[in-house]
Amino acid sequence: MQLHRTPAILSQMMTDSPSGFQLSENGPVSPVKAESNGPGGSGSGRRAREGSGGGDGGSRSSRGRGRRQNNPSPSSPESNLERVFIWDLDETIIIFHSLLTGSFATRYGKDAQSVVQLGFRMEEMVFNLADTHFFFNDVEDCDQVHIDDVASDDNGQDLSSYNFGSDGFHAAASNGNLCLATGVRGGVDWMRKLAFRYRKIKDMYNNYRNSVGGLLGAKREQWLQLRSEIEAMTDNWLTLAIKCLTLINSRSNCVNVLVTTTQLVPALAKVLLFGLGGIFPIENIYSATKIGKESCFERIVSRFGRKCTYVVVGDGQDEEAAAKQLNFPFWRISSHSDTAALYNALEMDFL
């Protein structure tokens, strides 16, 4: 790194404080700072960011056409936001994938058969929920990074009596390759129908996030049973994680964000089925399948600004690499004790 830059940094530090050798208390020392609240407040900054996620399935209409304002996510918290915790989902908050692969059983010396069974049962519930209530069949090939990504193609019409089953979306979609490449495939009409679906998903999530049982109807008992079996099998892994998440949520200057490598729709189903719906507003959930964790992190930074600090919590691999790229501190979760330590650190106000 060139020292060349130093004089600029120093003169910044000098002007910041009268006493001459205090570093600024209130934010990162970087000389390049956004002044007011992060660009999340202004629609254009965010939209440009989201629009540039070129890989998001080509569901963006051509840029030239005049667009309705994006359904705005709740405007980013004011500049009292201090910390954003970026969580990975699988094997960090929930134990799921490793149940299925048997690696959990191996690692903790549990009976492989029963462990894998638990995994299967939960997986089935996840995809059932995704198919039944979240149009997974329809949108599987047009998956998005974020729930609001196609909102600009929406026209806001009332959907309470809209018939999703017979609106021709499926026929058009089965015309192959619709969601790849840019361009107006399937037409404006099709885009709008896609947007309707995502709006509907958002509404469903918001309505049932604190009462998933309602969504499951008869399967509710089964679900509760499965959940408690998984908790018992994993020694309350999820419970411990929820303690951390809840503590963070209770602070007005901190926020939890989820970035997962699962596709968005199944991820939403997982979140609900693992009882995390009350913790994560849907706008705080990102799927990295298309664009990778690093790009997701960058989107999050665009949204919340550079004034706050970011902490990445995950079990390794992609999130660690992405965190390193962006110089975010990384808290590794490999076992219960790591989550417990995280809770301690939070409680003692170190994080």
Next chain:
Amino acid sequence: MLAGPPAGSGGLLQQMTPELPSSVAMHHYQQSAPQHSPPPGASMSPLLPSFGFTQEQVACVCEVLQQSGNIERLGRFLWSLPACEKLHKNESVLKAKAIVAFHRGNFKELYRVLESNQFSPHNHPKLQALWLKAHYVEAEKLRGRALGAVGKYRVRRKFPLPRTIWDGEETSYCFKEKSRSVLRDWYTHNPYPSPREKRELAEATGLTTTQVSNWFKNRRQRDRAAEQKDG
């Protein structure tokens, strides 16, 4: 690089202890962190309630507090760390100590930390800034008034950056020595690279093609001027 030296990375429990009752209260959930062995009882001491953090986690906390500018809290955190040599040699911890020392105006301590430990290049810019600023401030105190550019230059000459936080690259040039030598070499073979060759040079040097073009143009100009001057 957030974690310290490789030996310290992770340091996590290799196995969970399944028999541990899940009702164990969070506060007392100790980690047996094998990679650093505090003096017996240190982590159980009532003064340090649940010091169950691995080196990596300590490093993470240091980074978070630094980035958020919470230097006071960072200082308290450092103070609460058990007296474990390995832990205190972790780069993030050392960096934190340097920052806290600077913040408190304890420049002797700052210099000591910076000079007695090798830091990775990733951290050099920030630590160089601390070194220089501290020296400038001290010089100003001696002088009794603010330092100008020349004054600062003299300070830098008098207190050169320690190699622990500097890779030795001379800094009065805009481009790294490595890049410049590539360009110089090329120039001796051919002072007029083609557009494609410029692109290749740009890639080889990590510069843009415009920068490469400008470098050649300036170099030719200066050679010409030198020649004229010599007659």
